[in-house]
Amino acid sequence: MKAVVQERFGPPDSLRLCDVDPPRAGAGQVLVRVRAAAVNPYDWHMLRGDPYVARLSGGMGLVRPKHRVAGIDAAGVVECAGPDVRGFGPGDPVLGFCPGAFAEYACTDARLLVPGPAGLTFEQAAAVPMGAVTALRGIRTVGRVRSGQRVLVNGAGGGVGTFAVQIAAALDAEVTGVCSARNAGLVRSLGAARVLDYAREDFTDGRERYDVILDNVGNHPLGRLRRVLGPAGVLVANGGGSPGRVFGAAGAMVKVAAVNAVTRHRLRPILPAVPDGPAHEDLLAVTALVEAGQVTPVVGRTFTLAGAAEAVRHVEEGHARGRTVITVA
Numbered sequence: 482m483k484a485v486v487q488e489r490f491g492p493p494d495s496l497r498l499c500d501v502d503p504p505r506a507g508a509g510q511v512l513v514r515v516r517a518a519a520v521n522p523y524d525w526h527m528l529r530g531d532p533y534v535a536r537l538s539g540g541m542g543l544v545r546p547k548h549r550v551a552g553i554d555a556a557g558v559v560e561c562a563g564p565d566v567r568g569f570g571p572g573d574p575v576l577g578f579c580p581g582a583f584a585e586y587a588c589t590d591a592r593l594l595v596p597g598p599a600g601l602t603f604e605q606a607a608a609v610p611m612g613a614v615t616a617l618r619g620i621r622t623v624g625r626v627r628s629g630q631r632v633l634v635n636g637a638g639g640g641v642g643t644f645a646v647q648i649a650a651a652l653d654a655e656v657t658g659v660c661s662a663r664n665a666g667l668v669r670s671l672g673a674a675r676v677l678d679y680a681r682e683d684f685t686d687g688r689e690r691y692d693v694i695l696d697n698v699g700n701h702p703l704g705r706l707r708r709v710l711g712p713a714g715v716l717v718a719n720g721g722g723s724p725g726r727v728f729g730a731a732g733a734m735v736k737v738a739a740v741n742a743v744t745r746h747r748l749r750p751i752l753p754a755v756p757d758g759p760a761h762e763d764l765l766a767v768t769a770l771v772e773a774g775q776v777t778p779v780v781g782r783t784f785t786l787a788g789a790a791e792a793v794r795h796v797e798e799g800h801a802r803g804r805t806v807i808t809v810a
Contacts, residue, residue, distance in 0.1 A: 482500065482501060482502075482503045482584060482585040482586050483498060483499075483500060483584065483585050483786060484498070484499065484500075484501045484550045484581070484583065484584035484585065485497070485498055485550065485551050485552065485583035485584065485786060485789040485790075486498075486499050486501065486549055486550055486551070487528055487546045487549065487550075487551050488545070488546075488549070489545055489546070490528070490529055490530035490545065490546060491528070491529065492528075492529065492794075493525065493528065493790040493791070493793040493794040493797065494790055495528070495790075496528065496551060496789055496790040496793065498786060498787050498789070501549075501550065501584070503585070503586040504581065504586060504587065504588035505588065506561055506562060506563035506566075506588050507563050507564075507588075508563050508564045508565050509563060509564075509565050509566060509590060509591055509592075510562075510563040510566070510588050510589065510590060510591060511559055511561075511562050511563065511566060511569050511575070511588070511589060511590075511591050511594055512559070512560040512561050512562075512563075512586060512587075512588050513555060513557045513558070513559060513560060513575060513579055513586065513587050513588070513589065513594070514557045514558050514559075514560045514585065514586055515555045515556075515557040515579070515582060515584060515585060515586060515587050515809045516556055516557040516558065516603035516607075516808075516809055517555070517556050517557070517602075517603040517604045517606065517607035517806055517807065517808050517809060518552045518554055518555045518556075518579075518582040518583050518607050518806070518807045518809060519554035519555075519582075519607045519608050519609075519610070519611070519612070519640075519804050519805065519806050519807070520552075520554075520789075520792045520793055520795075520796045520804075520805040520806070520807065521553065521554060521611045521612070521640065521796065522640075522796060522797070523553060523611060524551060524552060524553065524793055524796070525793050525796060525797040527546065527548070527551070528546070528551060528793060530546070548580050548581060549581075550580075550581035550582075550583060550584050550587075551581070551582075551583045551789065551793075552579070552580075552581060552582030552583035552584070552587075552789075552807075553578055553579065553580060553582055553610075553611065554576075554578065554579070554582055554607055554608075554609075554610040554611050554612075555576065555577065555578075555579035555582035555587055555589075555607055555610075556574070556575070556576040556597060556603045556604075556606035556607035556609075557574075557575065557587075557603065557809075558571075558572055558573060558574055558575065559571055559572060559573040559575055560586060562591070563591075566591045568591070569591060569594065573596065574596065574597035574603075574606070575594045575595065575596060575597055576594070576595060576597050576606040576607065576609055576610060576764075576768070577589065577593045577594035577595055577610055577760075577764055578593040578594075578610055578611070578760060579593070579594075582607075583786065583789050583807060584786075584809070585786075585809060592760070592761045593760055593761065593764075594764075595761070595764040595765055595768050596768070597768075598768050598771045598772045599772070601771065601778070603808075604780050604783060604806045604808060605777075605778040605780060606778070607804075607806050607807075608640075608778035608779070608780050608803070608804035608806055609764075609767060609768065609771065609778055610764065611640075612640040612641050612643075612644050612778075612804055613644045613648075613767040613770075613771075613776065613778070614760065614763045614764060614767060615641045615644075615719065615751060616641045616642075616644035616645035616648055616695075616767075617644070617648055617763055617766060617767050618751050618763065619641070619645060619695045619717045619719055619751045620632070620645050620648045620649050620652070620693070620695060620717075621648065621652070621766075622763075623715070623717050623749045623750075623751055624693040624695060624715050624717045624749075625693075625715070626649055626652050626654050626692075626693050627652065627654070628652060628653035628654065629653065629654070629655070630654045630655070630692035630693060631654070631655050631657070631689075631690070631691045631692050631693075631711075632649045632654040632655065632656050632657070632691060632692065632693045632694075632695070633656075633657045633658075633659065633684060633691045633693070633694045633695070633709075634646050634649065634656065634657070634658050634659065634673075634694075634695045634697070635659045635679075635684070635694065635695065635696045635697055635698050635700075635701075636659065636660070636696075636697030636698040637658030637659055637660040637664070637668045637671075637673060637676070638658070638660035638661060638663075638664030638667060638668055638802055638803070639660075639697060639801060639802075639803070640796075640801065640803060640804045640805070641697050641719060642658070642660070642668075642695075642697050643667070643668070643671060643778075643779040643803050643804075644767075644776060644778075645695050645697075646658050646668060646671045646672055646673050647671050647672055647770075647775065647776045647777070648770065648775075648776060649672070649693075650671070650672025650673070650775075651672075651770060651775040651776065654693075655674050655675075656672055656673045656674055656675075657673060657674065657675040657676070657677060657684070657689075657691070658671075658673035658675070658676045658677070659676075659677045659679050659684055660676065660677075660678070660679065661678065661679065661680065661800070662678045662680065662681075663802075664802055665678060667779065667802070667803075671777075671779070684709060685701050685705035685706060685708065685709055686709075687708050687709060689709060690709055690710065690711045690714070691709055691710060691711065691714060692710075692711050692713070692714055692715070693714065693715045693716075693717065694706060694709070694710060694714070694715070694716050694717065695717045695719065696716065696717065696718055696719060697719045699718070703716075703748070707748075713747075714747070715747045715748075715749060716747070716748045716749070717749055717750075717751060718748065718749065718750045718751070719750070719751045778803075778804060779802070779803030779804060780803055780804050780805075780806050781801055781802035781803035781804060781805055782795060782801070782802070782805050782806075783805075783806045783807070783808050784805070784806070784807050784808070785807070785808060785810070786807055786808075786809050786810070788807070789807055792805055792807055
């Protein structure tokens, strides 16, 4: 099969398309014929082995990538199911977390897949897993957004932000989206009552207060973010960090925890949206929102499998609109 392989840590150019043996489904696993895969900041972190401290955890490998084939978000159809798998059969449309998603076939734990919602293209379905689950955890699980609350989403035009705006609006919150001018119309159409152009307006100037802030960018000091939180406000931190850092987002999360200990506000990081924690339940929750018409995946750019390096570079640059997706022919 064709697959995008990473033999070493490095920049997107180190990815290469080649022929490899297809994986096989073991007990409790499902083999998926991939039709589309989404690109996440997670992917360039794994590609670069960045931040360095994360290599010590064993999740990405110490001196070379743990997973030879890149990618994690996928949508496609079930090719076959291994022993002890119930609920999935050949030809069923699915989406979920599939290590090695940048390939014609990927194998994953059945608990990390859910049925694909009717009416979505494979590209839209692939856009759901990590972006929508991260947004759900940020808005509902960690932020505990309720009806009538004032919610601000920083980075509202991005992969997580477009989902977060819709989920907060579905919870009947009053949403303010911070994004670029070119994404203002999009963010407003997703349910934001107010849209701020980050190049012209500084939402941390203290003129407005918010009950919940979901920060997907990490471009403001914690002190300035706290000044625009209400008395019982919650800051949900989801900063991805930049390439080449020793601690990256992990260092930022430690700082959030330290400041949280000495402030009346609640400062919280988002739980990982990779295959850890209640991934199956969260995937079911976001697909239910999609099927109810309350959430629609936003696909910004699409690439071919041969263009995977360019797709990862596009996401790494930090200004991608909605979700970036690789179509697998």
